[in-house]
Amino acid sequence: PMSFFVFSPSWDEEKLVGTAEAGEKIHVPVALASAVYLRLAQKKLHNPSSCLNNFYTSDGIMMLPTSYNSNVLVRSSIKLDDVSETNLHFLLKIKSEKGIVDIFVEPVLKIINLLPCQLECQLGEVLRPSERRQVDNRPVISGGRGKKFRIANVETLKIKSGAEGKCAALNPGLKPHISLRVP
Numbered sequence: 001p002m003s004f005f006v007f008s009p010s011w012d013e014e015k016l017v018g019t020a021e022a023g024e025k026i027h028v029p030v031a032l033a034s035a036v037y038l039r040l041a042q043k044k045l046h047n048p049s050s051c052l053n054n055f056y057t058s059d060g061i062m063m064l065p066t067s068y069n070s071n072v073l074v075r076s077s078i079k080l081d082d083v084s085e086t087n088l089h090f091l092l093k094i095k096s097e098k099g100i101v102d103i104f105v106e107p108v109l110k111i112i113n114l115l116p117c118q119l120e121c122q123l124g125e126v127l128r129p130s131e132r133r134q135v136d137n138r139p140v141i142s143g144g145r146g147k148k149f150r151i152a153n154v155e156t157l158k159i160k161s162g163a164e165g166k167c168a169a170l171n172p173g174l175k176p177h178i179s180l181r182v183p
Contacts, residue, residue, distance in 0.1 A: 001019045001020060001021050001042075001043075002019065002020060002040060002041070002042060002105065003016060003017075003018070003019040003040075003041040003042065003043065003055060004016070004017040004018060004019075004020070004026060004038060004039070004040065004041065005017065005038070005039040005041055005052060005055075005057070006028070006032050006035030006037065006038055006039070007035060007036065007037040007039070007060060008034050008035050008036050008037075009036065010034070013052075014037075014039060014052050015032060015035075016050040017029075017032060035063070036062060036063065036064060037060035037061060037062055037063065038060070038061045038063045038092075038103065039052075039057050039058055039059070039060050039061065040057065040058040040061075040076060040078055040090060040105065041055035041056065041057045041058070041078070042055060042056045042078055042080070042088070043055055043056075044056055056078050056079065056080050056081065057078060058076045058077060058078045058090075059076065061074055061076055061092060063094055063101065063103060065094065065096030065099075065101055066096075067096065068096065068098065068099055069096060069097055069098065070094075070095070070096045071093065071094070071095050071096075072093070072094045072095075073091055073092070073093055073094075074091070074092045074094060075089065075090070075091055075092075075108070075172070076089075076090050076091075076092055077089045077090065077171075078090075086169050087169070087171060088168040088169060089107070089108035089168055089169070089170065089171055089172060090105050090106065090107060090108060090168060091105075091106045091107075091108055092104065092105055092106075093106070106166075107166040107167055107168035108167070108168060108170060108171075108172055109123070109166065109167040109168075109170050109172070109176070110164055110165070110166050110167075111157065111159060111164070111165040111166075111167075111178075112159075112163075112164050112165075113159040113160065113161055113162065113163055113164075113165070114162070115161060115182060116161055117161055117182055117183055118158060118159065118160055118161065118182075118183065119158075119159045119161075119180060119181070119182055120156065120157070120158050120159075120180070120181040120182075121156070121157045121159065121165060121178055121179070121180055121181075122136075122153055122155075122156050122178070122179040122181075123153075123154045123155045123156070123157070123167055123169075123170050123176065123177070123178055123179075124136055124151040124152055124153045124154055124176070124177040124178075124179070125151070125152060125154055125170060125171050125174035125175065125176050125177065126149045126150065126151060126174050126175040126177070127149075127150040127151065127152050127174075128174075133152040135150050135151065135152060136151045136152060136153040149175070149177075151177055154167070154169050154170050155167050155169050155170065
């Protein structure tokens with residue numbers, strides 16, 4: 001589940017709007033309608049506290065519409081300070097229609113399987129020289145002068161025929177790689 005905090009410069013602290021599972025909607029109470037910034041969050045611990053310190057959070061995202069009718073895409077991430085060193089990446093679509101703002105949060109990558117069989121995808125990203133995550137030893141096909149990349153396996157998805165797979169752990173800024181396998 002993902003939690004949502006909002007903030008306005010006229011407030012003393014950020015306020016929890018609520019928590020939602022994938023596909024659910026959250027309606028912002030009128031008392032919080034003056035909020036200017038949105039922050040995505042995931043709980044650190046399993047306690048019911050609504051204190052911001054008990055969450056891994058994204059940076060504040062300005063959610064003011066650019067006009068009466070507008071669409072804006074914003075990329076955001078949440079750094080999980082755990083042993084996996086995972087960052088979760090999201091795309092936020094901020095849509096204003098007749099002054100009413102809707103915000104849609106999507107994982108940064110979606111894969112739709114249009115094949116008549118199950119598809120297995122291994123997603124990876126290029127490691128920076130300073131990173132010590134485990135390297136995937138499979139060969140990498142890269143365009144260019146035979147340069148070799150160190151790739152870390154981020155996630156493996158099994159997607160049924162006609163289904164959609166989603167990945168929030170892949171960083172689109174680190175030259176993502178995908179390996180596909182069909183039966």
